[in-house]
Amino acid sequence: MNNINIRPYKTEDRVHLRMLCCDVADRGAPIENIFPDRDLAADLLTTYYTDYESRSTFVAECDGNLVGYINGCMDNRRYGLVMFWLLYPSLFLKGFIRGVFFRRETLQMIAGMLKNWRRIFVWRKKSFSSHQGHLHIGITKDARRHQAGQKLLKALIEYAKELGVGELEASVHDGNKAAGSFFESQGFEVRERYPMVMIRDGREEYYNSLLYVKTIKAH
Numbered sequence: 243m244n245n246i247n248i249r250p251y252k253t254e255d256r257v258h259l260r261m262l263c264c265d266v267a268d269r270g271a272p273i274e275n276i277f278p279d280r281d282l283a284a285d286l287l288t289t290y291y292t293d294y295e296s297r298s299t300f301v302a303e304c305d306g307n308l309v310g311y312i313n314g315c316m317d318n319r320r321y322g323l324v325m326f327w328l329l330y331p332s333l334f335l336k337g338f339i340r341g342v343f344f345r346r347e348t349l350q351m352i353a354g355m356l357k358n359w360r361r362i363f364v365w366r367k368k369s370f371s372s373h374q375g376h377l378h379i380g381i382t383k384d385a386r387r388h389q390a391g392q393k394l395l396k397a398l399i400e401y402a403k404e405l406g407v408g409e410l411e412a413s414v415h416d417g418n419k420a421a422g423s424f425f426e427s428q429g430f431e432v433r434e435r436y437p438m439v440m441i442r443d444g445r446e447e448y449y450n451s452l453l454y455v456k457t458i459k460a461h
C-alpha cells in the first residue's frame with residue numbers, strides 16, 4: 243500500500259468518513275460492540291468535524307477509496323459550545339424518536355456514562371474552556387502500519403501551526419495499545435489519566451482514559 247494520498251476533506255467524503263469512523267470506533271473495531279445505533283453514533287462522533295469545522299479534517303485515499311481520516315478541532319471551546327447547545331439537543335431528540343433510549347443496552351450505557359462524572363464535569367469542562375485543539379484519527383484495518391496515520395497527523399499539525407494553535411489533544415482508552423504507541427511515536431505525552439467505566443456486553447468495563455498532548459511549535 244505505497245500509494246496512499248493525503249488530502250483535505252471534501253463534502254463528498256462525508257458518508258464514507260461516517261462509516262469508517264464507526265468501523266474503528268471501539269479501539270479499532272466496530273461501534274456496534276458498544277452502541278447499537280450506527281447512524282446516531284456517526285452523528286455524535288463526526289457531525290461537528292464534517293459540518294462545523296470541515297477545514298480541520300484530512301483524509302487518506304488509496305486507489306480512490308477512503309482508508310483513513312483525521313478529524314481536527316482547532317478550538318475546544320467552540321467545539322464545546324456547538325456540541326452542548328446545538329448537537330446534543332438535536333441528537334437527543336433524534337435518539338428519542340428512533341426509540342434508542344427505550345433499549346436496555348442504551349439505558350445501561352447511560353448509567354455507565356453517569357459514573358464518569360469526574361471526567362465529564364471536571365476535565366471536559368476545563369478542556370472545553372481552553373482554546374487549544376484536539377483530534378480523532380482512524381485508519382481501516384488493511385491500511386494500518388503503512389504510515390497513513392503519521393501523514394494525516396503531519397497535515398493536521400501543519401494546519402494547526404498556520405492558525406497558531408499551541409497544543410493538540412487526543413483521548414485514548416488505555417487498552418488501545420496501538421493508539422498509545424502511535425501517539426508516543428509522534429511526540430505526544432500523557433498529561434492526564436482518568437478512571438472511566440463503559441458497558442460492554444452488558445457488563446461494566448473499567449479502564450483509564452489517557453489524555454495525550456502534543457505541543458505545537460510555531461514555524
Ligand SMILES: CC(C)(COP(=O)(O)OP(=O)(O)OC[C@H]1O[C@@H](n2cnc3c(N)ncnc32)[C@H](O)[C@@H]1OP(=O)(O)O)[C@@H](O)C(=O)NCCC(=O)NCCS
Nearest residue numbers: 270379380381386387388389390391392420421423424427
Ligand atoms: C492508531 C492508528 C491511527 C495508527 O495509524 P497507522 O496508520 O497504522 O500508523 P502509522 O503506520 O503511521 O505508524 C506510525 C508509528 O506509530 C506506531 N504504531 C502504529 N501502530 C502501531 C501498533 N499497532 N503497534 C505498535 N506501534 C504502532 C509505530 O511506531 C509506527 O511507526 P513504524 O511503523 O515506523 O514502527 C491506527 O492503528 C488506527 O486507526 N486505530 C484504530 C482507531 C484508533 O484507535 N484511533 C485512535 C484513537 S483517537
